Amino acid sequence: MRTVKAGYEIIDELENKNVIKKLEKIARLCYKSENKIIEDSCYNFISGIVRRKHEAMIEHAVFAFEFDCYLGCSILDLDVGLLKFINFTSGVGDEFIVSGNARAFKDIYRVDSKNVAINSILYFLCNKYPVLFEDIEPRRIKGDTAENEEVRDFRMLGCNEICGLPTALRLDHQYLTVKFIVDRGVSHEIVRHRLAAYAQESTRYCNYSNDKFSGSITLIHSECLTEFQRKRREDYFWKTQELYDLEISEGLTPQIARGILPTALKTEIVVTANLREWRHILKLRTAKTAHPQMREVMIPLLKELKTKIPVIFDDIEISE
Ligand SMILES: Cc1cc2nc3c(=O)[nH]c(=O)nc-3n(C[C@H](O)[C@H](O)[C@H](O)COP(=O)(O)OP(=O)(O)OC[C@H]3O[C@@H](n4cnc5c(N)ncnc54)[C@H](O)[C@@H]3O)c2cc1C
Secondary structure, three states: OEEOOOOOEEEOOOOOOHHHHHHHHHHHHHOOHHHHOOOOOHHHHHHHHHHOOOOHHHHOOOEEEEHHHHHHHHHOOOHHHHHHOHHHHHOOOOOOEEEEEEEHHHHHHHHHHOHHHHHHHHHHHHHHHHHHOOOOOOOOOOOOOOOOOOOOOOOOOHHHHHHHHOHHHHHHOEEEEEEEEEEHHHHHHHOOEEEEEEEEOOOOOOOOOOOOOOOOOOEEEOOOOOOHHHHHHHHHHHHHHHHHHHHHHOOHHHHHHHOOOOOOEEEEEEEEHHHHHHHHHHHHHOOOOOOOOHHHHHHHHHHHHHHHHHHHHHOOOOOO
């Protein structure tokens, strides 16, 4: 049995240069198989994830597009119900900005493959990131390019362009991915935030009796405990470890043996959300009413974001 400190890491603030590598890093966290990452392993791995329909992982690949008015307006022809996972706003001038993740665009396409804006997005993404879209084949339809005089081209916005948008547009179209190392209790609170994508270390697939984990469960100790209370908990956790190992040695699978594991078990969880949702999360989870172990990671994260993107986060007050 080991203990580690809680923490966080901003995986990818603004860069979207290698989306497939980013997805591999995130999805492998579920199985704790990051040691298998090599030069080009991401393509086969993510292809397998998509084929197995583990599409929640591709929610961490987020894209923003600028459309001219005509093409952008065709988004409004979609059923309102299909729009719930994409963001759609007017741009600075006549144009429209649409952002969302690979899964959201794919799901809309599956229901309405005729929509000209969605078809254009999917055609573009399929060519740029084929591994994410092997199971669909959008046509290049007349009207989505300069072939049609009425329609100017649409384009994907780069990170720098998104950062250069007015604040109100950045809130909706700029996304941030953060990895947290926390206990299972805190992670359970994090996933209550609905407007985000998640990937979490799996107690179903990770076998903590294995050599990969040095045959040891890992725990997060609360800073709120006295030394005496820490020791007392440790005695209890050793017994938990023994029982977990025993059940595994008796042939139970990790997903069944996990029933014995405590809430203090260390977990890793990746969260991707737009800046509007991060503001909401950070306001709630840094407040005095939030769990102390939640504040332990959210307050430093907010401080870092205040430095990195002050225009978005500066007004959120921290009550220490
Ligand atoms: C101090 C504290 C104590 C808590 N105690 C409890 C508790 O005892 N029990 C418990 O069950 N939970 C508890 N929670 C969790 C809480 O109920 C929320 O589930 C969690 O904070 C997610 O935040 P949210 O619902 O505001 O918004 P998110 O899920 O982050 O969504 C962001 C915003 O989107 C909108 N939105 C999202 N989904 C919907 C929807 N379906 N309908 C309408 N609008 C929507 C809302 O405007 C919302 O503010 C607690 C949270 C805190 C911070």
